[in-house]
Amino acid sequence: MLIMEIEGCIINKKKVFYVRIHGIVEKIEDDVAIVVLDDDRKVNIPTKYLPSNIAEEDVIDISLDINKEKTVERARKLKKMMEESREED
Numbered sequence: 044m045l046i047m048e049i050e051g052c053i054i055n056k057k058k059v060f061y062v063r064i065h066g067i068v069e070k071i072e073d074d075v076a077i078v079v080l081d082d083d084r085k086v087n088i089p090t091k092y093l094p095s096n097i098a099e100e101d102v103i104d105i106s107l108d109i110n111k112e113k114t115v116e117r118a119r120k121l122k123k124m125m126e127e128s129r130e131e132d
Contacts, residue, residue, distance in 0.1 A: 064105040
C-alpha cells in the first residue's frame with residue numbers, strides 16, 4: 044500500500060486521507076487568532092480550537108480530514124427525518 048504526501052495531501056491510489064495546511068499566527072484579538080496561510084489568505088480561528096499557549100508569530104499546522112463515521116450517521120438522520128416528514132403529509 045503506497046502512501047505519500049503531495050502538496051500537503053496524504054494520498055493512496057488517488058484517495059485523499061487528509062490535508063495539512065501551514066499558517067502563521069499573525070495576530071490574536073479577543074478570542075480569535077488571525078492566521079495567514081501558505082497562499083497568503085487569512086482565516087480567523089477561535090482560540091478555543093488552538094493550543095492554550097499559542098502566540099503571535101507561531102507557525103501552526105492545520106489538518107483536515109473526512110470523518111466517514113459522522114458523515115454516515117448524519118446521512119441516516121437526514122433520511123429518517125425525510126421519511127418522517129413524508130409520513131406527516
